[in-house]
Amino acid sequence: MRYSEMFLPTGREVPSDAELISHQLMIRAGLMRKLTSGVYSYLPLGYRVIRKFEQIVREEMNRAGAQELFLPMVQPAELWQESGRWVHYGKELLRFRDRHDRECCLGPTHEEVITDLVRNEIKSYRQLPRNLYQIQTKFRDEIRPRFGVMRCREFGMKDAYSFDMDEAGSEISYRKMFDAYQRIFTRCGLNFRPVEADSGSIGGKYSHEFMVMADSGEDAICYCGACNYAANLDKAEISRPAENGPACVTPPIEEVNTPGVRTIDEVCGFLGVVPEAVVKTLIFSADGTPVAVLIRGDQEVNEIKVKNFLGCDLLELADDAMIRKVTGSPRGFAGAVGIKARIIADYSLLVMADCVMGANREDFHLLHVKPGRDFLIADHADLRVVRESDPCPRCGAEIRFARGIEVGHVFKLGTKYSKAMRAAYLDREGHERTMVMGCYGIGIGRTVAAAVEQNHDADGIIWPLPLAPYPVIITPVNVNEKALFSAAEDLYNALEANGMEVILDDRDERAGVKFKDADLIGIPYRVTVGPRRLAEGKMEIKTRRSGEVIALPVSEVAAFLKDLVLRT
RNA sequence: CGGGGCGUAGCGCAGCCCGGUAGCGCGCCUGCUUUGGGAGCAGGAUGUCGAGUGUUCAAAUCACUCCGCCCCGACCA
Structure with a gap:
């Protein structure tokens, strides 16, 4: 064309x-x-x-x-x-x-x-x-x-x-x-x-x-x-943890006053504990039914896993009304003890034996909560988002x-x-x-x-050959020089006769403009037809991706290109 | 839908606060010169300033409404 x-x-x-x-x-x-x-x-x-x-x-x-x-x-x-x-x-x-x-x-x-x-x-x-x-x-x-x-x-x-x-x-x-x-x-x-x-x-x-x-x-x-x-x-x-929790003696539950303390960060700061010791209780609405999802304080719930586990159609975080209904308190103080909802827990709860959680009472949290003793978990499952520190679930190696x-x-x-x-x-x-x-x-x-996205540089697209709109573009440096332009046309006709898809840049533009456009549209091979090389009876073939340039005798260019393009 | 931004020539933008003349670069058209990495000079064309309503002697500029587009969150090839 x-x-x-x-x-x-x-x-x-x-x-x-x-x-x-x-x-x-x-x-x-x-x-x-x-x-x-x-x-x-x-x-x-x-x-x-x-x-x-x-x-x-x-x-x-x-x-x-x-x-x-x-x-x-x-x-x-x-x-x-x-x-x-x-x-x-x-x-x-x-x-x-x-x-x-x-x-x-x-x-x-x-x-x-x-x-x-x-x-x-x-x-x-x-x-x-x-x-x-x-x-x-x-x-x-x-x-x-x-x-x-x-x-x-x-x-x-x-x-x-x-x-x-x-x-x-x-x-x-x-x-x-x-x-x-x-x-x-x-x-x-x-x-x-x-x-x-x-x-x-x-x-x-x-x-x-x-x-x-x-x-x-x-x-x-x-x-x-x-x-x-x-x-x-x-x-x-995420694999189920091997051990079933530390065999420690958990002191009895203690309720502490935590005015206005809602988030995990605030709880940790106020009580002087680490997030790993806190249990986060998230109330979800699963097709309208409340479900409490428990997870360790430093970890994040994967809603897709929860949705798949429950087999529900619509899963969303509960609104304030539902939270108040199941916990009896405003948002920020939910906990598993005494909650009026089905409780499911991430595997991370399996190894927790003395934790901090909301008290289901405004401005209160509980210390020394022990799952199994103080409340019952209906199901444990893999419900959290993976982190870089998690091992591969198949072989245990590092994950990237x-x-x-x-x-x-x-x-x-x-x-x-x-x-x-x-x-x-x-x-x-x-x-x-x-x-x-x-x-x-x-x-x-x-x-x-x-x-x-994967194949470009500062000048534009670099098409992989199989996707290239045209594999080859011929760029006569000056269309007003008759001998030069007709050499370019001859090559163009020869390639077309070979059934190749090729662009002849016959525009009366300066060479720089044509080079920039050829680079931008990402044609894999560009044949430059210019006076210097043509005087030696040669043309240049430039590879878009590598920038590599080779000069070949005019008579060999067509066969060379055909080989390049058909090889793949 | 919630939060933020933008709409002025084909493209990229300025002008808007502080109302009065619509502007710049690129592109486009004509001519001459130029011709191996986005040329130079000279001349030229192109706008319902997103739309509507209002305020005003006067609106791209102020106010209100609507529309469109983009970005951040919930979806999927």
Whole structure:
């Protein structure tokens, strides 16, 4: 393509509303433009990158035995009512009514539609397993879109759904997708890591997220330096302590006056104790029922773990009214002794035998409280947020923290949707059985943004070759020098004849301008056609990533480039 | 939704406190010179100052309302 004919608006100014470097560069390099909050247009150059990535995704999905289809974006409310998500999905689901006043929504994901399709068409074990996928636009009315295409409302996603006869089959399907994802992100040249994850509102048994490592990533992950354990911080497990508490003699409970002392810090300062000796009592509302969660004073409750442990739909910190109801006191003095709520405790309580906690009485705390003696704990569980000092739950080695961008997620759904929507088949014996499902997503635009986040320098984007919109740009230094320009054109024609995607920067601009633009848009190889080298019968090839320059005889350039580009 | 910030030319911004003339840099158009890392000179075009209402002889500037965008918290590919 001739640059002069391209729709490629580049800019030298950093857009004022872009925070992340990938967002800034994607705007400056003319890859995309914002239409409205969380909604973006891809320009020709950006769309090329998108299509490159989609092609890699397609190839690997097909290789893994999945089949591509295309599902509707507009979906009827009935399906969502059937799965139960019409109520549970919340405001992210964009709902509207058509002219007949029928309730509809824009698909934020497609479990309902695919399950409906499959249950209508697949009736026999002979037709299983199946894995169906699509690359489609999703709409999620995000609370707060940000970071450009990284977290937007309308976005492209590859979503795949597997249907198996049983759990064992589903495990195999899951593994295939896991492996396909490894290949996809490896082919893109990304530094990534699969981590164990919480399955969130999509539901299901367990899942892995694929994280592109980036300090700017929204997700915190931890991983083990010794074994291959890695998990989202929300999910990271903490082992149950080995010992069952110190065998000390705990003095009887003592109630002390602590006027206005509410927080752990204040309690420690007032009573002269360390946070490790204090028990924090948090009152949660689990689907409206109060639950007291106990944890050591220096530690933090992981609400996702609490939610999963309780199996509730909505978990939030209790309001003042509920706190007063179960503790008989205002916020800040809750404790386990005499509380009118179910008590669950983090494992950290197992080894506490003489602790400080709220007295459920305004301006009072208790000393020398012993769990088991002074109150009963219904359940102990892993309920806290991991810390860097925690050992790896698998091998006990040191754990490390990092940040990442979630570009893919694989879920084992079990029978959550197939049961609710009655997706069943007849087995060999003629018995009706429920299909076992899995679902597998990849954020298309987000992966591209993550690639930019991970591959750029002060001059702009550095595309990994497999994602590059064009692998090569030819830059004649002066288009007004006939011999020079026609040498550039000859090379351009030769490469195009070879089926290569190449830009000829035929603009009547100064060389510096063209170099800056070529760097900004991140083309991996730039051929500079200038008078000095051409006088020697040579052209220069500059590698964007390394900055390395080599000069080759004009006659060898085309073959050399073809080799470079096809080698990968 | 709660908290904070911003809206003036295609982009980045100044002007607003203290009301009276809309400005700078980049980009864009024309011409000449220039041509290996964002050229120089000369000339030129471009604005319902986010929208509405009010105060005033007079509003980008003051007041109120609304809208949009961005950032910090609860969601997820």
